[in-house]
Every structure is written in C-alpha cells, then in structure tokens.
Amino acid sequence: MKATLQFIGHIDTPYTAIEDCPNNVDLNGPLCQLVVHEEFINGLSGLLPGQKILILYWFENTDRNATKQESNNGEELIGTFALRSPHRPNPIGAAVLPIETIDHGVVSVKGLDCLTGTHLLDIKPAILQEDSNKNTK
Amino acid sequence: MKATLQFIGHIDTPYTAIEDCPNNVDLNGPLCQLVVHEEFINGLSGLLPGQKILILYWFENTDRNATKQESNNGEELIGTFALRSPHRPNPIGAAVLPIETIDHGVVSVKGLDCLTGTHLLDIKPAILQEDSNKNTK
Numbered sequence A, B: 001m002k003a004t005l006q007f008i009g010h011i012d013t014p015y016t017a018i019e020d021c022p023n024n025v026d027l028n029g030p031l032c033q034l035v036v037h038e039e040f041i042n043g044l045s046g047l048l049p050g051q052k053i054l055i056l057y058w059f060e061n062t063d064r065n066a067t068k069q070e071s072n073n074g075e076e077l078i079g080t081f082a083l084r085s086p087h088r089p090n091p092i093g094a095a096v097l098p099i100e101t102i103d104h105g106v107v108s109v110k111g112l113d114c115l116t117g118t119h120l121l122d123i124k125p126a127i128l129q130e131d132s133n134k135n136t137k
Helices: A038-044 B038-044
Strands: A009-012 A031-036 A052-058 A068-070 A077-079 A092-098 A101-103 A106-110 A118-125 A128-130 B009-012 B031-036 B052-058 B068-070 B077-079 B092-098 B101-103 B106-110 B118-125 B128-130
Touching (some): A038 B077, A052 A106, A092 B052, A118 B092, B052 B106
Antiparallel strands (some): A009 A031, A101 A106, A128 B128, B009 B031, B031 B106, B101 B106
C-alpha cells in the first residue's frame, strides 16, 4: 500500500500568514474550527465537548529535506527531530486540545497554531496531554 | 504539493502478528527500537536519553474507509475518530514515550504497540504527555 494521505477536512484559524501563527498551540488561544468533510462526519460520533483530542494536520509549503535547522533561539543548528518545526520529512502537525463544541461536522477547539485552511488528517481521543511547561518548536 | 509520506525508518518491536500487539502503548513494556534511515540520522541531533518524544508511525493493511466501528467492549458502533483503532482514513499511530538510549540512528523506547517492521514517519520532542488513566483504542 502506498503511503498517501487523504484529507478528512480543513482547519479554520485566525491566521492567514505564517508570521501570524503562534509557535505552539495555546490552550487559551482563539477559537478554531475543524471542518470535517461530509463523508467523514459519522466518524465523529462518540466524541463529546470537554473531551481532549489529538489533532493531526498537514503543513504545506515546508522544507521536507532539512535534517538540521535553527531553533527559535537561532544560536545553533539542531536536528529536525529535536524540534517541532513544520519543516520536516513528513510535515504533520500534532496538537492535543479539549473539544469546545461539536456541531454538524464542525469541531471547535481553542488555540491551534496553523494557517487557516490547513488540511486536517486525523482526530483521535487523546491519551496524551499537553505539557504546558515545554515549548520546543 | 501532493500529500505523500516518506518513511524515515522502521520500528522493531517483539510483535510479528496483529493479535500479539497490545491495545495501547505501555510505559513499562518491552524495549523497541526506532531504526532511522542513514539519510535522516542527522535529524536526531539534540535529542537526549530520558527526553519524551512523540513518535508517529504508519499502520499498514488497515481499513481506511470505516467511519464507524466496534470499540474494545464491542457493544456498539462508535465513530472512528472517537477510537484509537488503526482502522482510520489516515492510519497514523501516535505514541509519547521517553528515550531509553540513542546509538547511531537507533532510538530505543519501551512499550510501543505496533508490529515489528512498522514504518516510522516522525519523531518530535514531546509537548504531550501520556495520560495513563485512559485506554481508548
């Protein structure tokens, strides 16, 4: 089987330019909407407001070849896999956030870090929790 | 850009049959090795033993069309996005585990839940932590 992705929807955020995107998710950030395509809406049944979900999404227009790059402090080159940068061999973003609301295939969460229109790859019930002590992007 | 994945390595686990795989990761499970392809080994620089990483991997031979399926208790059909099942539109597995050792492109962790030979997609420094109170696969 070829490893190709299908987009299950898109993400609406307030950010239309890369420079506007925060470095990481922010549990107290603005509302964002996961807009699930019609054919996948049944897949949301069983999810509830307040429940934490792991959201996977696809960063476009990234450098997929950089094995080392600057960290935020810019002082040294660090391995891509030691950073949360979107520039990586497989530019998949991951965030764990609680569901604010679910309404007809639209799941609202707070504080995603991606551009509006970002392709949505997956939603899973979280067995992972945000460690707010770290910011490693 | 087409959303295609490139495998950055593979995962060695003790499991050669689906029925042997645990339902979820187990922080106290057996040692597993993330074997990173030569061309990506530089990407590991900066990662340290003891550091928690988010590991993304690719489940093969799954049903990518099921929007509802049985949960472990098997009592009712639940939406795919409310389950951790590998049967989903984009069969990407996610686990957060601490690094045991790193040696020449081989990152050892404990307790992954996938078959040996599973394709490795990404390693990120974790800003996510396992919530051991949940088992939702």
